Amino acid sequence: MKLTDTVALITGAKRIGLVIAAQLAVRGVDVAVSYAKSQAEAEQAVDRVRAAGRRAAAFQADLSAADACDALVAQTVQMFGRLDILINMASVYKQRPFDETAVADWDSVLNVDLRAAFLCARAAVPHMRKQGGGRIINFSDWLARSGRPRYAGFLPYYVAKAGVMALTEALALELAADNILVNAVAPGPILAPPGTTDDELRAVKKATPLGRWGGEAEIAKAVLLFLDSDFVTGETLRVDGGRHLK
Numbered sequence: 001m002k003l004t005d006t007v008a009l010i011t012g013a014k015r016i017g018l019v020i021a022a023q024l025a026v027r028g029v030d031v032a033v034s035y036a037k038s039q040a041e042a043e044q045a046v047d048r049v050r051a052a053g054r055r056a057a058a059f060q061a062d063l064s065a066a067d068a069c070d071a072l073v074a075q076t077v078q079m080f081g082r083l084d085i086l087i088n089m090a091s092v093y094k095q096r097p098f099d100e101t102a103v104a105d106w107d108s109v110l111n112v113d114l115r116a117a118f119l120c121a122r123a124a125v126p127h128m129r130k131q132g133g134g135r136i137i138n139f140s141d142w143l144a145r146s147g148r149p150r151y152a153g154f155l156p157y158y159v160a161k162a163g164v165m166a167l168t169e170a171l172a173l174e175l176a177a178d179n180i181l182v183n184a185v186a187p188g189p190i191l192a193p194p195g196t197t198d199d200e201l202r203a204v205k206k207a208t209p210l211g212r213w214g215g216e217a218e219i220a221k222a223v224l225l226f227l228d229s230d231f232v233t234g235e236t237l238r239v240d241g242g243r244h245l246k
Contacts, residue, residue: 004028007080012089013045019216021045025052032076034061064111069119083127088117088138095153106156113160133179140164142188142240165236172234181233183226188240190214209242
């Protein structure tokens with residue numbers, strides 16, 4: 001896919017999303033980002049895109065609300081005139097024991113991590129068809145990709161990320177005739193969550209064959225791989241330094 005003068009929408013602009021936005025701008029892409037609460041990080045992403053000479057905008061959106069997904073895509077198209085790339089990164093990640101997981105907890109994760117990816121895709125596809133094709137990149141997780149829920153307390157998250165893989169495959173089949181390629185990235189130890197202890201950092205490094213955390217740039221590379229390819233669709237790519245091998 002030729003990226004110059006295309007438009008991308010990234011749901012979620014914190015940390016990894018910020019780096020992806022900047023890398024897309026370097027390749028000539030105009031970028032819209034959405035945020036729920038992290039306005040400062042979204043504005044930082046906008047600044048990086050504009051510093052690379054491309055147009056950028058940040059939109060607040062609570063993607064747990066179904067109509068917010070339609071509104072977000074509409075705002076993006078109104079601002080930039082088109083939409084070629086959708087990157088579904090918005091995610092809710094919280095640990096809670098099974099016995100304490102209420103229906104509201106389940107819904108809060110599934111509605112953002114899985115349902116919003118579908119709803120944003122549904123809203124984006126008509127605009128991609130107008131351009132003769134496009135790309136949708138979803139975000140799963142290395143655990144779901146490996147089929148092993150190793151950590152207790154993340155039941156809704158694991159189920160949602162497994163569902164993202166199924167969504168990716170089904171959308172890839174549905175949209176192939178429209179030249180809309182759909183793939184997913186499944187990050188492993190890329191960035192340590194806030195509050196990670198030194199012992200936990202060392203344990204992850206020891207459990208990862210490459211012996212280190214990957215860093216945001218590795219995910220940006222995976223995204224660009226899917227954008228550059230014209231013959232890969234329905235795939236979920238682990239970017240985990242071989243973590244799944246142990």
